[in-house]
Amino acid sequence: MAHRQDQQRRPSIHDVADRAGVSAATVSKVLSGVATVKQENARRVLDAVEHLGYRVDPLASDMRRARRRIIGAIVPEFESEFFGQMVTRLESLAEEHGYTLVAASSRESEAREKEILARMHDWRVAGVVLAPVRNEQGPAAWFMKANGMTGVLIDRVLSDEVFDTVSADSAAASAEVARELVGRGHRRILVVGLGVEAATVRARLDGFRTAALALAPDTRIDVVLAESDVEPLRARLRDYFGAWEGKGERPTAVYSLFLRGTLVVLSEFRRRGWHCPDDISLIGFDDAEWMQVTWPAIAAVVQPVNRIAEHAMAALFARIEGAQGPPAARLQPCRLLMRDSVGPPAGNTAAHEGRG
């Protein structure tokens, strides 16, 4: 009668112990599968658990151990398909290992990124999967190092001398894009990139440039850099294409290094009345569901989201379980999805002038 748990209070391990006529320690042993418990007692404990609907309180359970059964994930945003899928996959993997995933979005702010990390440190997470806003040199990664946290960096990152990194092989994918475009005869190509100092984005550009020039040294590559916001980018593109007005030789193909860039480029084409691939070819880094239904469908580099998530978690759990050795920098291959937006250069046969 001393313990009544039928009201609001959830049953605790002591309620189970009382009902089974054993001590709390024994209950704990049964539930954690320690062998040194009499059959009879184990049965009584399990009966009591069943009857009371007892479930371990993960918070209390984690109290005693230095690292809790929680994995933190930090992504720049939840809104994109890429990070949405990423978080989903990370969540599954964490659960499979008996961990709870706590995800947070840095909203493209390094300050916030560090704050979140500090909070996760407060939570004594066992490990963190960090997709940094900029690159591996940000304050967040620094914080993780300074506090001896266990973590893995993904996506906008190439390698690090403390943490394992996993990302898409941007350079290789870009080289393949170069092969496709140059191979079809394009010699004037516009690359739309992010102004951010992300190592990955730089790799996308360099990979493309190197491969294109190797295939055809006379290839002329223009680069327009912009922030990720729609409006400034739109303005810069307008200026860029405006400058070609009247002159004959504008680019015959555009390679956008990031998703929103592809979106804005496409809408600029529409504004000018240009059609792919007749007037100009378009290919983008990063795929999205809508790209199949635009007219025409847009060719794209598909990032191996799932494989990145899987390798990141594998590396993280290895470190959590004490794996030593130098940090590994892993690159996952992308898939190039050619669609109707890419064709041979427009001006090859007849002069093609879009009106601006």
Place this chain on the structure above:
Amino acid sequence: MAHRQDQQRRPSIHDVADRAGVSAATVSKVLSGVATVKQENARRVLDAVEHLGYRVDPLASDMRRARRRIIGAIVPEFESEFFGQMVTRLESLAEEHGYTLVAASSRESEAREKEILARMHDWRVAGVVLAPVRNEQGPAAWFMKANGMTGVLIDRVLSDEVFDTVSADSAAASAEVARELVGRGHRRILVVGLGVEAATVRARLDGFRTAALALAPDTRIDVVLAESDVEPLRARLRDYFGAWEGKGERPTAVYSLFLRGTLVVLSEFRRRGWHCPDDISLIGFDDAEWMQVTWPAIAAVVQPVNRIAEHAMAALFARIEGAQGPPAARLQPCRLLMRDSVGPPAGNTAAHEGRG
């Protein structure tokens, strides 16, 4: 010398107490802003906190109270813009109240939904924001009721006799769509809907039908229902339009009740070489960034994501703080974004009057 925290161990409240020459209880009081502490001691405590870089362990701090400072959020998926934005906003709001948001995705499975809920119950979350897979009658909502959990239901939900609900006013938005289409002269309209028993989706259909028939009783409305998967839906649409082959009077407008439906409809148009709005008009429930850059831009109903999140959190915190009273069912108005995909019926350039 007894306590050394400089190694790996984070400083605990006792380390702070030692350094400040007071007891742990006093430190706790200072940090929680209780007034009955001497100035001098408070200063010493704060100095020690500063010097040691002490931060409260939220897990330990939450141990004693029945409800922890955690809010759970469950959404069907992370990949869509809608739920991505939703989680982002919920996260901000939770943080503003000093709570941590733990988000999980049910991946459109009611079984998983219930599992997640059980886990959150284990975590003794203070409250849950649940966007159910189907509607308010699922096993998850039932579980919440059975366990006396505090929660708010959002999105695919109209009202509930236990929990507050917040969702977009689908019916009103659909009525407005009807006004736009019927007003432009459309009398044969195809509605593409989900087969799921979601109250909201039903409301979208009913709202549209009622309004359309009220405006023009001779309006003919066809309905194609499908699951959310792309392929079956594509097949059903192919069949539907195929049946009109040769016959003259196929629908002049399509209203899709969900985002992926809009996507598939558009790609079916493309396959048939139909162009919006000349050959057929298209408008969809739910907006996405890509809809501005398709050719033409697609008209859409914009859901008030942020407002839904805000009202949901407000209601939730009110309940957490003990607000009584009957559950409220709140509907947030949508915004209709007319774009180029909607025009007068094909072959009816002049008259906005129906044929009667």
Place this chain on the structure above:
DNA sequence: CGGCATGAGTAAATCGATTTATCGAGCTTG
């Protein structure tokens, strides 16, 4: 038979904070 290993179980310490009950000092009041 004494000594030692082994098996089964439990009391109590522990994790890091919060909260309750208590205590001592200083001050007022009858």
Place this chain on the structure above:
DNA sequence: CAAGCTCGATAAATCGATTTACTCATGCCG
């Protein structure tokens, strides 16, 4: 001067589980 009160501070209980250290049998062996 004793009783009563206030203020500030603290020891100890508490939250719910895990783990350590210890007890008590029992069994085996020399």
